[in-house]
Amino acid sequence: MASPALLMRVVASAYCVAEKAATIVRNVMAAGDLGIVEKTGANDLQTKADRLAQMSICASLARKFPKVTIIGEELVIWVDPLDGTKEYTEGLLDHVTVLIGIAYGGKAIAGVINQPYYNYQAGADAVLGRTIWGVLGIGAFGFHLTEAPAGKHIVITTRSHSSTLVNDCISALNPDSVIRVGGAGNKIIQLIEGKASAYVFASPGCKKWDTCAPEAILHAVGGKITDIHGNSFQYNKEVKHMNSAGVLATLRNYDYYASRIPHTVKQSLVP
Secondary structure, rough: OOOOHHHHHHHHHHHHHHHHHHHHHHHHHHHHHOEEEEEEEOOOEOOOHHHHHHHHHHHHHHHHOOEEEEEEEEEEEEEEEEOHHHHHHHOHHHHOEEEEEEEEEEEEEEEEEOOOOOOHHHHHOOOOOOOEEOOOOOEEEEOOOEOOOOOOOOEEEEEEOOOOHHHHHHHOOOOOOEEEOOOHHHHHHHHHHOOOEEEEEEEOOOEEEHHHHHHHHHHHOOEEEEEOOOOOOOOOOOOOOOOOOOOOEEEHHHHHHHHOOOOHHHHHOOO
C-alpha cells in the first residue's frame, strides 16, 4: 500500500499545482492568443494553455517526487492540464477543468479537479476558480454533495463528440432529459452536485487522464465509474491511454443504468 504520508504530500502538491495551472489557463485566455493547433483530427484541439499548464504541472511534481511516474512507490500521476479544450476555445469556460489523478496498483486513489472559471458569470468582481479534491477512505471536499432529484433519469453526455452509437445508447436509457456538455471532469462534477443522474459516453475517445482524478473523487463519495461493459478502469503506467469501451458513471443507482445498455452498443465497443 502507498505510504499515507507520501500520498497526502502528493495530494497537497497536486492541489497547489492545479491552482497554478488554473492561473495559466486564465492568463492565456486574457492575453487573447490561444495558440490553437489540431492534435489528431477534428474536435481534438490543443491550445497554448494546454501546453504551458502541462509543463508547469509536470515540472513541479517531478521536482518534488522524482521517483513517481507522471503521465519508487508505485504511484502514477495522470494529468490533463486543460480538460474541455474545445469548449475553452469557444468561450464555454464553465466546462473547463484541470485534472490531476493519483493511482496506486492500477487503481485511482486520489484526485484533484480545479475549475479555473468557477463563478465567472457572477460579475467582474467575482473571485474565480475552485478546487475539488478527494481521497479514497477519507472523502471528497471543495463542493456540496447533492443527489439528483429522486425518480428522475437525467443523462449527461458529450457535447462535441456525439455519434449515432452515443445517441442510440442514450435513447435506450429512456432519460427524462439529456445534458450535453464538454469535459469529463465537468461531467463528474454535475453528478456529485446533483445536476445529473448518469454520465454516459458510448464511444472511444476519453483517456485515462480524463477519468483518473474524477474517478477517485466519485468513488470517495460512494459513486461508481466503469466502461460500458462494467469493467473497472486500470491506471498503471503500462496501460493503454484510451478508454476504448466508453464510460458509464453514476453517483447512485449504477445497476439501473448498466442494465439498460443495449447489447448492440456493447458489441460495438471493444475493451
